[in-house]
Amino acid sequence: MSEGPHRLGIDLGGTKIEGVVLAPDGSELARRRVPTERERGYDHVVGRVVELVSALRPHAPGARRIGIGTPGSLSARDGTLKNSNTTCLNGRPLHADLERALGLEIVMENDANCFALAEVHAGAARGARLAFGVILGTGVGGGIVVDGRVWTGPQHVAGECGHHRISDDGPPCYCGQRGCVETFLSGPALERAYVAAGGSASDAQTIAARAAAGESSAVLVLDRYLDRFGRALANLVNILDPDVIVLGGGLSNLDALYTRGVAAAARYVFNDELRTRVVRNALGDSAGVLGAAWLARG
Ligand SMILES: [Zn+2]
Numbered sequence: 522m523s524e525g526p527h528r529l530g531i532d533l534g535g536t537k538i539e540g541v542v543l544a545p546d547g548s549e550l551a552r553r554r555v556p557t558e559r560e561r562g563y564d565h566v567v568g569r570v571v572e573l574v575s576a577l578r579p580h581a582p583g584a585r586r587i588g589i590g591t592p593g594s595l596s597a598r599d600g601t602l603k604n605s606n607t608t609c610l611n612g613r614p615l616h617a618d619l620e621r622a623l624g625l626e627i628v629m630e631n632d633a634n635c636f637a638l639a640e641v642h643a644g645a646a647r648g649a650r651l652a653f654g655v656i657l658g659t660g661v662g663g664g665i666v667v668d669g670r671v672w673t674g675p676q677h678v679a680g681e682c683g684h685h686r687i688s689d690d691g692p693p694c695y696c697g698q699r700g701c702v703e704t705f706l707s708g709p710a711l712e713r714a715y716v717a718a719g720g721s722a723s724d725a726q727t728i729a730a731r732a733a734a735g736e737s738s739a740v741l742v743l744d745r746y747l748d749r750f751g752r753a754l755a756n757l758v759n760i761l762d763p764d765v766i767v768l769g770g771g772l773s774n775l776d777a778l779y780t781r782g783v784a785a786a787a788r789y790v791f792n793d794e795l796r797t798r799v800v801r802n803a804l805g806d807s808a809g810v811l812g813a814a815w816l817a818r819g
Contacts, residue, residue: 526581526585527580528542528543528588528818529542529543529587530543530589530810530812531570531573531587531810532591532809532810533570533589533590533591533610534557534632535557535559536557537556538555538566538570540552540553541577541813542577542581542584542814543811543814543815547642551577552810554573555573557607559608559609563610563613567615567618570589570622571622574587584817585626586625586626586628587623587817588812588816588817589627589628589629590635590810590812590813591607591610592631592632593605593611594631595630595677596677597676600614600629615629616629629816630664630673630813631664632809632812633664633680633681634654634664634666634673634680635809635812635816636656636664636769636808636812638666638671639807639808639809639812639815640654640769640804640812642811642812643803643811643815644804645801645802645804646666646765649764649765651665651667651763651765652665652765653680653761653763653766653767654666654768654769654802655769656768656770657707657768658708658769658772661683661702661703661770662681663680665680665761665763671816683701683706684696685756687700687702687753687756692704702753706749706750708724708772711746712724714746715742718742719738725771725775728743729775732777747777747778751788752785752789754766754789754799755787755788758786758790758795759790763797764797764798765797765800767801767802768800
């Protein structure tokens with residue numbers, strides 16, 4: 522993959538904005554980060570992105586477009602952002618304003634799509650024709666990459682696996698439905714389930730360690746979690762049959778996902794075996810900014 526000019530990518534997060542320049546062969550030439558300072562408002566955040574791009578452009582000769590990854594969802598209607606945790610960006614014409622301020626073409630995607638794209642080009646899903654990236658963190662999101670490119674769809678919701686329902690009477694979700702995957706498989710959902718089962722407030726790793734030590738409420742809660750993880754993954758496999766499912770987010774560090782979780786998926790999938798590889802991400806926190814850079818390819 523050595524075609525094209527240098528790639529410049531920006532990961533616009535709620536607390537920091539990070540930028541990277543990749544050489545045509547994908548190697549990293551420069552990386553920089555600045556605080557977002559979102560409390561200072563929309564125009565300030567746009568200005569921060571412009572500053573960062575200006576600092577990185579000398580490292581990216583010939584770059585004519587910039588990839589930007591950010592949390593939230595992009596409206597297919599008008600390109601505005603919604604559901605961003607940097608709330609001052611919501612409903613604002615960020616894409617158009619950045620193109621005007623920078624005089625460059627901007628390609629924008631949400632952070633889950635950038636994650637999947639980075640893992641395909643430089644991480645654990647390298648070489649996969651069809652890859653599904655699933656983020657298990659504060660929320661549950663995902664992205665689909667086909668032949669090295671993000672697949673978005675007419676609604677721009679392709680891969681939003683956090684909001685398919687796996688239970689009619691599950692917990693209410695902020696999206697207005699009940700029993701969405703996110704209400705069971707996010708970090709906060711696991712922690713709530715553990716407290717409801719009589720455990721003390723703990724993070725996912727602690728709950729997993731207690732389950733391994735045989736604590737009954739942790740065992741119960743983790744068993745249920747892995748079963749639902751299996752259902753959710755089996756649904757993805759039955760619909761898309763990806764070559765690889767790559768997991769990201771804090772909960773992707775739970776070892777049991779790759780053993781008992783995958784075994785549960787194999788039980789629910791509409792086939793007598795599960796050949797799809799289910800792998801842990803390889804790029805960690807860098808996937809967002811690297812994926813943004815891969816967006817920028819010609
Ligand atoms: Zn939902």
